[in-house]
Amino acid sequence: MRDLANNLGAVQAVAPAVLSATNTSDPIDLQGFESAAVVINTGAIVSAGDFTAKLQESDTTTSGDFADVAAADLVGTFPASLEAASVVKVGYIGNKRYLRTVLTKNGGTSIAAGAVVIKGHAHQRPVA
Template sequence: MRDIANNIGTVQAVAPAVLSATNTSDALDLKGFQSACLVINTGAIAGSGDFTAKLQESDTTTSGDFTDVVSEHLIGELPATLEADSVVKQGYIGHKRYLRVVTTKNSGTSIAASAVLIKGHADVRPVE
């Protein structure tokens, strides 16, 4: 009853790195899952870095088909500016098959960051 590990899927959206430019993740496939949660983990910020993050969705993996997720399909809000040494999360309850994470550099030098997509409400359990 208390087991979460066999009930969720995880996928690396943004590998841990120092980001010095806008970063767009690959398409993240939600096939077989009915919900998702984005978790962003940050480290140091250099040169007064100002970075924002958002989720985009699509029915295909074609880059031009992705659009920003509407607020009605999000649970919680990501901060207007990512803070140093923090962890933030945002839930997704939309109906598109693919998501991606866009981390935008607005100003400054860099931010150390990573992102993981946790996929929930699996169609088949246990999740491998």
Template sequence: MRDLTHSIGPVQAVKPVVLTATDTSAAVDLAGFNAAGIVVSTGAIAGSGDFTAKLQESDTTTSGDFDDVAAGDLIGSFPASLAADSTVKVGYVGNKRYVRTVVTKNSGTSIAASVVVIRGHADTRPVA
């Protein structure tokens, strides 16, 4: 049996930071992996901050080519509004090569947040 550490490739999409505006991550390449999960972790919310998270997908890294992932290509869902001091996990079962996250500021001041894309079911193991 292989341990989980050698079977996944986590990518920090949004570093732990206090977001005061919408954040769109860089593209995360899923090549060589057959699964992906997204983990959003939040801390304090200031000034009645209202933030939402979503996942986008594309076959290229061109910003204009990304579209929101359809609900049918997600396992679970992102909440209507991110809560303080919480963790949300959502699975991606789509077939595009690249994904990126978008944490949108709808109102208020800020939220402490981070997002990790966990690439799994690697074609080649162990994952470096």
């Protein structure tokens, strides 16, 4: 009853790294799950690095089919700019099959960051 790990799926969207350019993750398949959340973890910012985060959705894996998730399909909001040494958590309640994260460089040099998409409400448990 108290075991959360076997009820969630976790997918690394952005491997922790120093990002010096915009990063768009690979599509993440939500099939078999009814909910999702993205967690972005940041470290140091170099030379006033200014990065923003957003979530995109699609019914296919074709890059051109992805569109920004509407605010009504998010639980929480992404900050106007990612801060150093912080964690951002935003839920997804939309109905598309695929998600991807986009960390956009708006200025400065770089940011240390990573992102994980956590898939919840699995159809079959335990989740591998």
